[in-house]
Amino acid sequence: MGNRLRLVTDSVADSIRRCQACPLNALCLDEAPSGSAPPQQPCLEQRCMHLTGGEHLFRVSDEVDQHLHIIRKGDIKLYQHGRDGGQHIIEFLGPGAWIGLESLNEDQRHAGAVALTNCEIASVPYAMLTSLLDRQPRSAEAFGQLLSGTIARHQQHAAMLRSTSAVQRVAQFLLHRLEQAQAAAQDMARATLPMSRQDIADYLGLTSSTVSRCLSALRRRGWLSMGQRAFTLPGREDVELVAAGAPLALDD
């Protein structure tokens, strides 16, 4: 582990704020009761590691370390190797997301996880999770929601991939990213795009050229405004129409 495993020294108040926003909250109740005294040592502080962009959390075929990881800051991509050599992105994960549910009873990782930006990752041993599930009825419920949520996300991704048109897929991707950003912070009209075009292409089943073309087409119409690594959708209504299948010529 070495330098990757480092104790976080944020203020307690800051940690509590984060704890309430994250889906682990229901599980946290057990360790840090919201009753009388304010929690001395927020639950998530236990084991928190930092990753710099490009660093791996784990690789394909790594042995499973019996931990679940929760993203506190930053973005992670989950990927697999395609049979044709290229890499297939399974999912882009942001703050609040859990990593490791897919390896619950596996020996080896069948996917890799890389940091896209600098990340702060909290790790919880399986054992702690199961003991919480035993003692806290609310935890089991939260866990169930987490699982059905994971399956729902995969189905949504599959729906994206089945969309025949390329612009349609890209539009759905942008909208999905924006919705996620808004779920994390209200009134957030801006979403980040920390992954490369190649990553987006591998996620949507396209080539990076086509992704570029689609983005340019949306930009040309003024429906998409892109900064360095973030974007807004001034013409969100129109983008939603495109996502729903409205035809759109790539070349103006």
Added chain:
Amino acid sequence: MGNRLRLVTDSVADSIRRCQACPLNALCLDEAPSGSAPPQQPCLEQRCMHLTGGEHLFRVSDEVDQHLHIIRKGDIKLYQHGRDGGQHIIEFLGPGAWIGLESLNEDQRHAGAVALTNCEIASVPYAMLTSLLDRQPRSAEAFGQLLSGTIARHQQHAAMLRSTSAVQRVAQFLLHRLEQAQAAAQDMARATLPMSRQDIADYLGLTSSTVSRCLSALRRRGWLSMGQRAFTLPGREDVELVAAGAPLALDD
């Protein structure tokens, strides 16, 4: 419910044989201990319903009935409505598969389930499952495997959809179907194809015409042999190459 809910009258021996093959086995141990006396009333017998081809197990927007379903016989397709009107197939499920994990903490079904053939479905209330999980450590383990298995299947499906070529997707689909058949019964070189071409197309993100063309192309080369609703792969090696990305002209 009415005629759909009917007690099964198979022989006890037959039921035990099935029980051992199905993933519920670990859960069954609790109700039907394998010790002294042979089980009088196999656990799965409790509530078993029959569906004829085309009949729905549940539809989109149905309220969740707090039951998990296990397929004992037959094939089921899980689908969603695409935004463009067409239906998107999430998954084809066969004997031994569980249905309902995706609705664990949901109010409404976000997918529909239809029988492709005549089916025999066992239903278990959530309550029974959770009580088993409390009492049987092995059950929790089996449940975890079930969940990670579900996620793994979704990832495999996503990999299919990302494959750029149509023949590639179809080849992967056939191989996957064959592997599943072989997992269920050793030395089974034949797999069934109970769904329509349109269903396959909706599953792979293609049109039924293209699916037909791909199947014909494989047949013309003698790599695929199709009967009524079943197929074999005499040229499995070649089909695997195609699945891996080897080019293949559709027209001979």
Added chain:
DNA sequence: CGACTTCTTGAGGATATTCAAGAATAGTGG
């Protein structure tokens, strides 16, 4: 056996990919 649906196959057109080269960005070291 007849009506219905599903499947196959054809030709033409739309769309994404490939290949490639130039522009923009990020990262590195003086």
Added chain:
DNA sequence: CCACTATTCTTGAATATCCTCAAGAAGTCG
């Protein structure tokens, strides 16, 4: 801080692929 390199991004033209539309064949069900 700036220049230099490497990578990523954009865009073009030509090709291959898949879709649309359609009609005939095959299969299914009464």
